[in-house]
Amino acid sequence: MSVDVLKAASFEPDFQGAEVCPSPNFGERRNGCTPDALILHYTGMETGQSAQDWLCASESEVSSHYLVHEDGRIVQMVREADRAWHAGRGTWQGRDDVNSWSIGIEIANAGHPMGLPEFPEAQIEAVLRLGRDICRRHGIPPKRVLAHSDIAPGRKVDPGERFPWKRLAEAGLGHFVATVSVSGGRVLGPEDDGPAVEALQRLLKRYGYNIDVSGVYDEKTQTVVREFQRHFRPLEVSGLADATTCIILRELLYN
Structure with missing residues (x-):
């Protein structure tokens, strides 16, 4: 099937209310994998529209199942049954080929190079609706809602330290515990061993x-x-x- 045909091919969204903008950048999930994790990213581009254009361009060779725009608009680019190219090289719990066993959500945000802007309220509410629906339908537990930086430390830092993980977990999406500051004690760092x-x-x-x-x-x-x-x-x-x-x-x- 040609790229042009793939671009034109549409599908019914898996999440009710999502717009569909098909990306040609996907394939079949490998080794019989089905989605059992949700990976959250930021786009690292100036606008959500520029990110959407790039994720749907064949020359980019990247995609995601979903993109959540700054205003909360949700766009689906790859069917959840298919393998989107969102995670790249990464590992979690000893498993690689993250794309085959995960669903990816890109969140429109300019990222660290541009000061890591705050995530708008409408956008976070949309991520919550979408993420909870995905986890419910696929039986994804809170511990399997991960950051791109979790599965690719040293290579990726998104969605970043300003992403409201605590709020998401309190609303039923993801894993988080309250921080209790403890003073004193040993601090482990470079050159320590044992x-x-x-x-x-x-x-x-x-x-x-x-x-x-x-x-x-x-x-x-x-x-x-x-x-x-x-x-x-x-x-x-x-x-x-x-x-x-x-x-x-x-x-x-x-x-």
């Missing part, structure tokens, strides 16, 4: 992050901790594992 570092790495790996359990606080460990904080402790994105960061990680594992 049992405490190994324990931290094991917990991060158990939660899902792609990290080696070496007992050495290397650059990869610092990167993973930073992206964990970007999602779960957004006021302290340092890459240093203080007591509060470790408590949050344990609470997430056991709640």
Whole structure:
């Protein structure tokens, strides 16, 4: 089938109320995979319309199942049954080929290069409606609602520390625990090694992050901790594992 035919091919939206703008950039889910995770991104482009144009252009070789515009308008570009090209290289809980087992939502936001603007109220409300509907229909649990930065730490930082993960979780979308600040205690960071570092790495790996359990606080460990904080402790994105960061990680594992 030609690109032009693919561009013209329409479909009924999986989410009621979504507009349809088909992207040619998709394929079949591999190895019999079905969606069991939801990945949230920001577009990193100046406007939602420029992002939509790019995601629907064959030369971009990228796409997403959905795009949520600044005003809350929802556009579906790839059927949920199909494999959109939204995640790129990434791993979660030891599984790669994230595109085959996930659904991707792009959220129109200029991103870190342009100061990481706040996400408008109408946009967040739309993400909530869409995300909860997707998770309900596919049986996706809160722990499987992930940031692009979770599955690709060091390569991606979206949707960023200003994304309101806590609010989403309180409204039934995603996993989050209240931050209880703890003063004092050991802070793990570069050049540390030993049992405490190994324990931290094991917990991060158990939660899902792609990290080696070496007992050495290397650059990869610092990167993973930073992206964990970007999602779960957004006021302290340092890459240093203080007591509060470790408590949050344990609470997430056991709640």
